[in-house]
Every structure is written in C-alpha cells, then in structure tokens.
Amino acid sequence: xxxxxxxxxxxxxxxxxVAIAFSISLFRQAAIDSKRDLIMNxxxxxxxxxxxxxxxxKNMGGGGNSFIGWTLPSDMQTTASGTHVATxxxxxxxxxxxxNEVVTGTDSVKARTTVFPNSMTTVIIN
Numbered sequence: 001x002x003x004x005x006x007x008x009x010x011x012x013x014x015x016x017x018v019a020i021a022f023s024i025s026l027f028r029q030a031a032i033d034s035k036r037d038l039i040m041n042x043x044x045x046x047x048x049x050x051x052x053x054x055x056x057x058k059n060m061g062g063g064g065n066s067f068i069g070w071t072l073p074s075d076m077q078t079t080a081s082g083t084h085v086a087t088x089x090x091x092x093x094x095x096x097x098x099x100n101e102v103v104t105g106t107d108s109v110k111a112r113t114t115v116f117p118n119s120m121t122t123v124i125i126n
Contacts, residue, residue, distance in 0.1 A: 035101035035109045038081040040122050043097045043113035046076060046084060047120040050093045054117050065117070067093050082109070092116050096125075 053070040056062020063069055070093065072086045082099035092114060099109030103126050110125040 032101055032103055032109060035081060035099040036111065036124065039097040039099045039109055040111045040113070040124075042076065042079060042081060042084065043095050043111055043122060044120060046072060046086070046095050047093070047113050047115040049073070050086075050095075050115045051117065051120075066090050067115075 050067060050070050053063050054065060054067050056064075058064035067088050068090050070086075070088055072084055072095075076084055078084075082097055082101075084095060084097045086096075087094045095113045095115065097111050097113070101109045103109060107126045111122055112125055113120055113122045
C-alpha cells in the first residue's frame with residue numbers, strides 16, 4: 001500500500017505542476033494580447049486625430065488636405081501602454097506603437113497604423 005500511495009502523490013504533484021505551468025502560459029498570452037489591443041486602440045485614436053487635422057482648413061489650424069504639420073500630442077507619445085512614433089507624409093501618416101510588454105526575448109508588442117485621408121490600416125508587427 002505504501003508504494004501505491006507514494007506513486008499517487010507523485011502523479012498528483014506532476015499534474016498540479018503541469019496545470020500551473022499551463023495557467024502561467026495562458027495568463028502571459030492574455031497579458032500580451034491585452035497590451036497589443038491597447039496599443040492598436042491608441043494608434044487608431046491617433047489616426048483619427050491625424051484625419052481630423054487633414055480635413056480641417058488651414059485657417060482653422062488644420063492641414064488643409066495635407067498631413068504636413070501634424071504631430072503626436074505630447075501626452076500620447078508615451079503612455080501607460082507604451083510609446084508611439086509618427087512619420088508624417090503629405091498624403092499619409094505612419095504611426096508605430098511599441099508596447100511595454102515583451103513578447104519574446106527583447107521583442108516588444110508592436111503595431112503599425114498607416115493613416116490615409118479617409119481610412120486607416122493596422123498591422124501587427126509583434
């Protein structure tokens with residue numbers, strides 16, 4: 001009887017260890033997905049601001065059908081989710097958001113949003 005009980009205890013410990021490892025993995029992936037969603041939402045908000053600037057007349061503080069002159073708001077360059085950098089062209093803006101959640105090694109969560117006068121496209125980099 002002693003060996004059988006010891007074997008059951010060891011088997012139970014192995015099952016618990018595997019369940020804990022699996023739970024940690026699931027929690028980590030959920031944290032990464034959540035951070036990626038936050039970065040993408042912030043990129044989209046910034047993209048909407050860029051489109052507003054593009055469509056606003058120059059005499060009202062806008063770009064007058066150009067993105068030239070638009071800059072990231074200072075409070076959105078670094079947020080609790082990560083950092084954002086924008087490259088402005090006359091007909092588009094490219095916003096790259098880098099999260100502070102590391103995916104693998106030194107690769108952080110990253111998304112690129114390309115803003116056009118009437119649309120936006122977002123691509124997940126990491």
